[in-house]
Each structure stands twice: as structure tokens, then as C-alpha cells.
Amino acid sequence: MRILIVGAGAVGFSLAEHLSEEGHDIVLVDQDPERAARAQDQLDIMTVTGNGASISVLEKAGIEDVDLLAAVTSVDEVNLIACMSAAQYDIPIKIARISNPDYFSEAGRLKSAQQGVDLMINPELECAREAFQLLQSEASTELAFFAGGRVQLMGLRVQPDAPIVGQSLQEVATRVEDRRFLTAAVLRNGETIIPRGDYRFQAGDQIYIIGESTQMPLVLKLAGYPEFKLRRVMIGGGGRTAVYLAKILEEHNVDYTIIESDRARCVKLAELLKKALILHGNATDMELLEMEGVEEIEGFVVLTGSDDTNMLASLLAKSHGVPKVVALINRIDYIPLVSRVGIDAVVSPRISAVNSILRHARGGIVVGVAALRGIDAEVIEFNVQPASDIAGKTLAEIDFPDHSLVGAITRGDEVIVPSGQVKLANGDKVTVLALPDAVKAVEKLFQ
Amino acid sequence: MSARTALHIIGLIVAAVGAAMGFSAIVAFLYSGPDALPLLAAAAIAVVLGIAANKLTPRPKDLTIRESYLIVTLAWLSAAVFGALPYWFAGVASPLDAFFESISGFTTTGASIFPDPESLPRGILFWRDLSQWLGGMGIIVLVVAVLPFLGVGGMQLFRAEVPGPTPERLQPRIRQTASILWRVYVGLTAAQVILYLVGGMSLYDAVTHAFGTMPTGGFSTRTASIGAFTSPFIQYVTVVFMYLAGVNFALHYRALRGQPRSILEDEEWRFYTLLLLSALAIVLAANLVAGTHSSLEAAFRASAFQVVSIGTTTGFATADYVTWPAVSQVVLFFLMFVGGMAGSTGGGMKTMRMWAALKQGVVELRKHLHPRAVIVTRVGGKVVHEGVMLNILAFMLLFVASFIIGALLLTALGVDLVTAAGASAAAIANIGPGLAGVGPAENYSWMPAVGKIVLSLLMLLGRLEIYTVLVLFHPEFWRR
Numbered sequence: 001m002r003i004l005i006v007g008a009g010a011v012g013f014s015l016a017e018h019l020s021e022e023g024h025d026i027v028l029v030d031q032d033p034e035r036a037a038r039a040q041d042q043l044d045i046m047t048v049t050g051n052g053a054s055i056s057v058l059e060k061a062g063i064e065d066v067d068l069l070a071a072v073t074s075v076d077e078v079n080l081i082a083c084m085s086a087a088q089y090d091i092p093i094k095i096a097r098i099s100n101p102d103y104f105s106e107a108g109r110l111k112s113a114q115q116g117v118d119l120m121i122n123p124e125l126e127c128a129r130e131a132f133q134l135l136q137s138e139a140s141t142e143l144a145f146f147a148g149g150r151v152q153l154m155g156l157r158v159q160p161d162a163p164i165v166g167q168s169l170q171e172v173a174t175r176v177e178d179r180r181f182l183t184a185a186v187l188r189n190g191e192t193i194i195p196r197g198d199y200r201f202q203a204g205d206q207i208y209i210i211g212e213s214t215q216m217p218l219v220l221k222l223a224g225y226p227e228f229k230l231r232r233v234m235i236g237g238g239g240r241t242a243v244y245l246a247k248i249l250e251e252h253n254v255d256y257t258i259i260e261s262d263r264a265r266c267v268k269l270a271e272l273l274k275k276a277l278i279l280h281g282n283a284t285d286m287e288l289l290e291m292e293g294v295e296e297i298e299g300f301v302v303l304t305g306s307d308d309t310n311m312l313a314s315l316l317a318k319s320h321g322v323p324k325v326v327a328l329i330n331r332i333d334y335i336p337l338v339s340r341v342g343i344d345a346v347v348s349p350r351i352s353a354v355n356s357i358l359r360h361a362r363g364g365i366v367v368g369v370a371a372l373r374g375i376d377a378e379v380i381e382f383n384v385q386p387a388s389d390i391a392g393k394t395l396a397e398i399d400f401p402d403h404s405l406v407g408a409i410t411r412g413d414e415v416i417v418p419s420g421q422v423k424l425a426n427g428d429k430v431t432v433l434a435l436p437d438a439v440k441a442v443e444k445l446f447q
Numbered sequence: 448m449s450a451r452t453a454l455h456i457i458g459l460i461v462a463a464v465g466a467a468m469g470f471s472a473i474v475a476f477l478y479s480g481p482d483a484l485p486l487l488a489a490a491a492i493a494v495v496l497g498i499a500a501n502k503l504t505p506r507p508k509d510l511t512i513r514e515s516y517l518i519v520t521l522a523w524l525s526a527a528v529f530g531a532l533p534y535w536f537a538g539v540a541s542p543l544d545a546f547f548e549s550i551s552g553f554t555t556t557g558a559s560i561f562p563d564p565e566s567l568p569r570g571i572l573f574w575r576d577l578s579q580w581l582g583g584m585g586i587i588v589l590v591v592a593v594l595p596f597l598g599v600g601g602m603q604l605f606r607a608e609v610p611g612p613t614p615e616r617l618q619p620r621i622r623q624t625a626s627i628l629w630r631v632y633v634g635l636t637a638a639q640v641i642l643y644l645v646g647g648m649s650l651y652d653a654v655t656h657a658f659g660t661m662p663t664g665g666f667s668t669r670t671a672s673i674g675a676f677t678s679p680f681i682q683y684v685t686v687v688f689m690y691l692a693g694v695n696f697a698l699h700y701r702a703l704r705g706q707p708r709s710i711l712e713d714e715e716w717r718f719y720t721l722l723l724l725s726a727l728a729i730v731l732a733a734n735l736v737a738g739t740h741s742s743l744e745a746a747f748r749a750s751a752f753q754v755v756s757i758g759t760t761t762g763f764a765t766a767d768y769v770t771w772p773a774v775s776q777v778v779l780f781f782l783m784f785v786g787g788m789a790g791s792t793g794g795g796m797k798t799m800r801m802w803a804a805l806k807q808g809v810v811e812l813r814k815h816l817h818p819r820a821v822i823v824t825r826v827g828g829k830v831v832h833e834g835v836m837l838n839i840l841a842f843m844l845l846f847v848a849s850f851i852i853g854a855l856l857l858t859a860l861g862v863d864l865v866t867a868a869g870a871s872a873a874a875i876a877n878i879g880p881g882l883a884g885v886g887p888a889e890n891y892s893w894m895p896a897v898g899k900i901v902l903s904l905l906m907l908l909g910r911l912e913i914y915t916v917l918v919l920f921h922p923e924f925w926r927r
Binding site: 269291 | 817819820821822
């Protein structure tokens with residue numbers, strides 16, 4: 001597939017990197033020659049310097065032959081105009097990144113159909129939603145949803161006093177009645193494994209569970225976590241993601257405080273958010289955190305523009321005993337460090353954006369994709385199509401690669417826990433976890 | 448700043464006042480009263496001088512902000528001066544008393560020097576109420592509504608005259624906005640006249656009392672004010688229209704345009720209504736305990752009438768509240784300062800400012816709990832920025848300071864404390880009747896001459912909302 005990406009910022013660069021590795025041909029457009037040059041040096045792609053919203057620049061980038069356009073600059077208006085300019089060419093999918101909360105107000109939201117855009121992605125909003133989901137329990141380090149929310153993937157750490165410590169996967173499976181989840185992957189000592197029946201749980205294992213969403217409270221109990229009720233949240237940094245998160249918290253009647261270092265932005269936030277308590281200061285200011293009762297809150301989310309600040313603020317909050325700390329981390333090389341230093345979970349608008357666009361780049365059979373952060377694996381949701389070889393076969397008959405695992409099958413409203421005897425039917429949604437070397441082979445199976 | 452610019456517009460306003468006096472002369476003539484000639488003479492002087500001033504000066508191209516303040520203040524003073532001529536010519540008042548009565552009318556105060564209005568000829572009484580009606584919506588607003596040439600300068604004049612911190616624009620052009628406000632005003636007045644007629648009032652009584660109600664004025668042609676009409680229906684109609692006159696006219700306009708919910712959703716309206724209801728509850732309870740009324744209905748009617756009359760700064764009376772329990776009088780005294788909603792014809796500080804200041808008070812409490820918090824004050828969902836809030840708080844300070852200075856000057860003239868406080872508050876809030884010696888059953892004729900001048904100034908300060916008049920006293924105003 002030939003893909004044109006407008007904007008070589010954080011999102012555009014990651015997207016180009018990911019898609020290029022997957023074998024797509026990428027043309028990247030950016031106004032800034034330095035950014036364009038850097039992308040060309042580091043990735044196997046072509047770059048064009050110029051305004052990606054202008055038709056002449058798009059033509060120079062070969063817009064006529066493009067299969068997918070992703071306009072992902074940080075300026076919404078540029079992204080929209082890029083898609084509008086491209087409307088005169090026959091491009092199957094045009095994606096625009098739109099993230100200004102002004103366009104998503106209660107009074108009315110911008111709709112993609114009116115703008116000649118096939119899909120609008122809002123990484124900041126997705127990130128805020130993910131942060132809110134992560135705040136729902138003390139344990140989760142990673143969350144992804146499939147089959148319209150019925151199937152959930154959750155990453156969590158096994159507690160030392162958990163009832164399952166020392167037990168094998170098989171023992172746990174027989175002990176739990178009406179089980180509709182399974183352990184899809186384990187990270188132990190920096191190594192990712194797909195567990196078999198004889199695997200034994202150890203305290204400190206980072207485990208990834210796929211299953212019906214309603215079973216997750218049971219999973220949390222088995223992994224040794226007490227019940228958790230979110231009442232008060234502190235948010236460090238008052239950017240767009242923070243505004244979206246604040247609005248979600250307001251909907252769920254959770255009290256929250258936002259700490260923002262820029263005074264003018266504080267005023268803007270106070271005007272925008274009616275129920276908020278906005279504090280002027282740094283998220284790393286211990287004295288301020290203590291004065292505002294950081295010891296009494298359930299969740300702390302740091303969403304400033306600086307990964308370093310976010311890491312530091314998270315550590316400070318954790319040292320004050322905040323049960324759940326979520327940090328925004330954009331640098332992928334920081335992410336393995338996160339769980340090691342004690343930060344509970346990470347969100348990233350960059351990865352959110354890449355995930356949503358990957359889904360579309362993969363075409364019809366793929367319904368959902370989540371690239372996991374803690375381990376090097378992807379969870380992909382496939383649609384079983386009538387023409388494919390696997391429809392009508394049992395799972396045992398299908399030759400899944402070693403580093404992959406079917407996590408859940410959704411048929412209509414029903415979530416089926418996979419076993420060798422389950423026969424795949426036309427229209428089933430199959431959630432598969434795959435390590436990088438297995439992704440291609442799994443995709444081929446569903447083709 | 449050119450005096451000729453000012454004269455051009457002031458001339459127009461004086462001529463308009465003259466025309467209104469001419470209309471009153473016709474009324475006097477219809478009742479073949481002795482006052483037709485004095486009214487006609489006053490009208491002729493005003494029209495001739497006004498048109499001369501207007502014709503002999505060039506039409507201003509544009510108004511500076513300073514010219515606007517000067518024009519509005521001088522226009523009001525001139526209207527009061529020319530409007531005083533009929534009382535003087537008819538021989539019913541001395542020149543100073545005539546001026547006091549006239550400015551009390553135009554500023555919709557309703558404080559009178561006439562102990563017995565019923566003894567006055569009908570043309571004079573009609574003019575008294577007509578001057579209130581003109582002053583209620585604003586003589587400048589009227590001129591802006593009629594004259595097309597004022598354009599941008601009109602906006603400045605409009606802002607200097609219309610009550611409330613930030614006047615609303617209902618239509619893109621200021622002329623359209625001014626004309627909408629006047630049409631709503633005329634419509635409500637007509638509705639009240641019709642209801643009065645239904646209640647059995649004569650046309651003359653109905654028109655003069657509607658002219659006293661809609662601008663929240665309070666001049667009555669009867670010595671016993673509305674109390675002269677014993678019909679509960681007429682008294683309740685008056686209560687309702689006094690209440691409506693205290694509501695923001697922009698809300699009336701929206702309601703008439705088919706959005707009645709915009710009234711219910713208005714935060715200031717809720718505060719205004721709740722405040723009046725709470726005041727009514729206290730006054731009614733106190734009056735019932737003290738047993739000042741024969742029946743529950745009579746107590747309710749009298750309490751509601753006085754609370755709404757004082758709360759909207761109208762100043763009509765059906766009972767002498769000076770004889771009521773002290774609690775009731777304190778509540779009424781407090782209501783004097785609050786006044787009607789911003790954008791209404793009511794005087795006082797306006798509920799908008801009171802509500803905004805209360806909210807700011809709560810915000811300050813929160814700031815003490817969270818010293819580093821950044822909190823904005825919202826009124827009606829809209830953010831009140833720091834500059835506007837300071838303007839509001841400074842206004843309230845200047846308002847109260849003017850009240851205190853007024854009371855101080857009156858007591859220095861030998862007026863007793865309660866009377867002085869009541870008169871000063873009643874003047875600056877444009878109410879009319881005050882407490883004790885200037886209560887609803889009394890009048891201002893006995894005031895020392897200096898006291899009448901002080902009160903006249905307070906009335907103008909209150910009607911033009913302090914700043915418009917006080918800027919003229921700032922040294923920088925006169926600096927080139």
C-alpha cells in the first residue's frame with residue numbers, strides 16, 4: 001500500500017516508522033526541512049518539504065497513486081484542508097487528526113462526513129479515555145478493548161499475596177467456574193512468553209489477560225487486588241488530553257484537580273472546566289502536592305508535554321502512596337523503564353494515533369489493533385470472512401504460528417473462550433495476540 | 448472636545464422634551480385646566496431653544512468617549528431644567544422645588560415635594576408621569592432609536608446611559624437594539640393600561656399610573672398613591688408590572704420572540720426573583736406576628752406590594768411601612784440598594800452586580816482554602832473577567848460611598864439620622880419614598896434647600912450609574 005503522511009511530528013514520525021516496517025511505501029510531507037531530513041535519514045521512506053495542505057505539494061508527493069492519506073500535523077485546520085485538497089483525487093481512505101476540544105463540545109461536534117474525511121482520529125481524546133479506564137482499577141497497567149467493548153485485554157502485575165501465586169495455569173483454569181478469560185502473555189525477567197498449561201504464576205509476573213470485560217473484576221481478585229473506588233484524581237499538566245480527561249471525570253462525578261504551570265493556560269482551563277479546581281504550579285512541586293492532599297487521592301495522572309517531568313512527578317506521587325499513577329510517555333525507549341521504577345501505567349497519544357491508523361492501513365479483515373507497550377506484542381482483532389480457508393474449521397485444525405494465541409472469539413453478543421474444539425464461523429471476531437515475528441503469518445491465515 | 452457637538456445633540460433632546468410637554472398641554476387643554484398655558488409656554492421655549500441649538504451647530508461626525516459622557520450628563524440636566532418650567536410657570540412650585548420634582552421624574556425616582564398631588568391640575572400631573580416614562584427607558588436611547596446618524600457614537604451614548612455592567616446587543620445595529628427596547632417598553636405599558644381599564648380605572652388614571660410603573664418611577668396622581676385604589680385586582684396588577692419592569696428587557700424581548708425558557712434559565716433572574724420572594728417571606732412573617740393587618744390576604748397583598756415596589760425601586764405605596772415592625776423596615780432598606788436587574792428600568796446597584804459580588808466572595812473563600820488555585824467567577828455560565836469584576840466592585844463601593852456622603856450632608860443640615868439615611872438611599876437608588884420623615888406618607892417639601900440639591904445630584908448619579916457623571920470630575924477628563 002502506498003501511504004501519504006502529512007506532518008512529521010511525533011505522531012507522523014512514529015506512524016511512518018511503524019507502517020514502513022510493515023512493508024508499506026511511505027511518503028512523508030512536512031514544512032520543516034530539518035524534520036523532513038531527519039525522517040529520511042532514519043527511516044526507509046521518501047520525504048517532501050512543503051505545506052501538506054497545498055495541492056501542488058500533494059501532487060509533488062504523488063497524491064494520484066496514494067491508497068491512504070493520513071494528515072496528522074498538530075494543527076487541526078491544516079489536517080482538514082489537506083483532506084479537502086485531496087478530495088479531488090480518488091483516494092480510498094483519508095484520515096485527519098482532529099484534537100481541539102472546541103470541535104468536540106457538547107453543543108455540537110464536527111462530523112467527518114461533512115469534511116470529505118473518511119475518518120477523524122483524536123489521539124488526545126483516546127488517550128484520555130484510556131487513562132480513565134486505567135484509573136478504574138489499581139492493578140491495570142494496560143488496557144485495550146475489542147468487539148465493541150465486550151472483549152478486553154488487561155495487563156497487570158501478580159501481587160505477592162495473590163491466591164494464584166504458585167499455581168499452574170491448568171490448576172487455575174479448573175478451579176474457576178464459568179471462566180471466560182485466558183492468560184495470553186507473560187513478561188518475566190524482561191522476556192515475553194506465551195504461557196502453556198504448565199506455566200506457574202509467580203509474584204511480580206506481568207500478565208496479560210484477554211477475556212470478556214465483565215470477568216475483569218474476578219481477574220483482579222485472583223491477582224490479589226482489593227476493590228478500588230475512584231473518588232479524587234489529580235492531573236498534572238493542563239493540555240488537551242487533560243481537558244478531555246477532566247470532562248470524562250466530570251461525567252462520572254469524580255472530583256479532580258489540575259496542576260498547570262502556565263498562568264494564562266490556568267485561566268483558560270478555569271473558564272473551560274466548570275467543576276475543576278485549577279492550581280497554578282508544577283506537577284513536581286512536592287509542597288504543593290502535599291498542601292492539596294496528594295495522600296488522600298486515588299489516582300494521579302501526569303500529562304505534561306515533557307516525558308521527564310511526567311516520570312518525575314509520577315515517582316513523587318507514588319512515593320506519597322497514591323494507589324494508581326498514570327503517566328504520559330511519548331518516548332518509546334522510556335517505556336520499559338516505567339514499570340521497573342514503579343509507575344503503574346502509561347498512556348501515549350502518539351501510540352493511540354498509530355494504533356487507530358494501523359487498523360485502517362491493514363484493510364478489511366482487521367477490525368482492531370493494539371500495540372502493547374509493556375511487551376513486544378500486538379493484539380489484533382480479525383473478522384472471519386466467508387472466502388477464507390479457516391471458516392468452518394476448528395481451532396485445532398488451524399495452523400497458528402508458535403508465537404501467537406487466540407484470546408477470545410466473539411459471535412454476536414456471545415464471548416467464547418477458545419479451545420481446540422471451537423469451530424470458527426463466518427462473521428466471528430477473533431482476538432489474537434501475536435509476537436512480532438508471528439504477525440505476518442497470522443494475518444495470512446485470515447486472508 | 449467641542450461644545451458645539453454637545454449642543455447639537457442636547458438641543459435635540461431638549462426639543463424632544465418640549466414636544467412631550469406640548470403633548471401634556473393638550474391633555475391639560477382637554478380637561479380645560481389652568482395649566483394648559485404654562486405647559487404650552489414651557490413647551491414652546493424648549494422646542495425653540497432646542498431646535499435653534501441643533502440647527503446652529505454642525506452635525507457631529509463622530510463622538511469621542513469623553514464627549515459621550517459629557518453629552519449624556521448635560522442632556523439629563525438640561526431635560527430636568529426645561530422639564531421643571533411647567534411647575535414653576537403654573538405657580539405650584541418654587542424654581543428649586545420645580546427642578547427637584549423634574550429631576551426626580553426623569554431619573555424615575557418619584558420623590559415629590561407635593562404634599563397633596565390631588566390638588567394639582569391634571570396636565571401638570573400628566574407631565575409629571577410622562578417625564579418618568581421618558582426617563583425610564585432613557586431619553587438617549589429614544590434619540591438613538593430614532594436618529595440614524597449617531598451610528599458608532601450612538602453606542603457610546605447608549606453605554607453611558609443604559610444600566611448594568613455590560614449592555615447586551617439584541618441586533619447587530621445599535622439603532623435596532625434601541626428601537627426593540629422601546630417597542631417592548633411601549634408594549635408592556637399598553638398591556639398595563641388595558642388591565643387597569645379592565646380593573647375599573649379611568650383612562651387618565653390608567654395611563655398616568657402605567658407611566659409611573661413601567662419606568663419604576665412611582666409618581667402617583669393620588670395623595671394616597673396606589674392605596675387610593677382599594678381594588679385588590681388593581682393592586683396586584685401593579686405588583687406584577689412593577690416586577691416585570693425590574694426584569695431585564697432583553698429577557699422580555701426573548702420571551703416575546705418565543706423563548707420563554709430563556710427567562711427561567713437566566714441566573715440573574717433567578718436571583719432577582721428569589722431575593723424578592725425571601726424578602727416577602729420575612730416581611731410577611733414579621734407583619735403577621737406584629738398583627739399590622741386585618742386578614743392574611745391583606746397582609747400578603749400589602750407586604751408583596753411594598754417589597755416589590757421598593758425592591759424594583761418603583762416607590763408606589765399601598766401602606767405606610769414606616770409603621771411596620773423594624774425587621775420589615777430593615778429588609779426594605781436593604782432592598783433599596785439591590786434594585787432591579789441589569790437592563791431593566793429599575794435603579795439601585797442592580798441584582799447582576801450584587802450576584803456577581805456574592806459569587807466573587809465565595810471564590811475568595813475557596814482561594815483561602817487553595818492558595819495556589821486559579822478560579823474564575825461565572826455569572827449565568829459566562830466568565831466574569833477580572834476587569835469587569837473590579838468595575839462591579841468599584842461601582843458598589845462608589846455607590847455606597849455616595850449614599851454615605853449624601854446621608855452625612857443631610858444630617859449636617861439637621862435632618863435626623865433615619866430620615867437622612869432613608870432619603871439618601873431612596874435618592875441614589877431612584878426609589879422615592881425613604882424612611883421616617885420621608886416615608887411613603889410623607890414628602891420632601893420640608894427639606895432644606897441644600898438638601899434638595901444634594902438629593903437631586905444623588906438621583907442623577909444613581910440613574911446614570913455613577914461613572915458617567917463622576918468621570919466629569921476627574922482632572923484628566925478636562926485635560927487636552
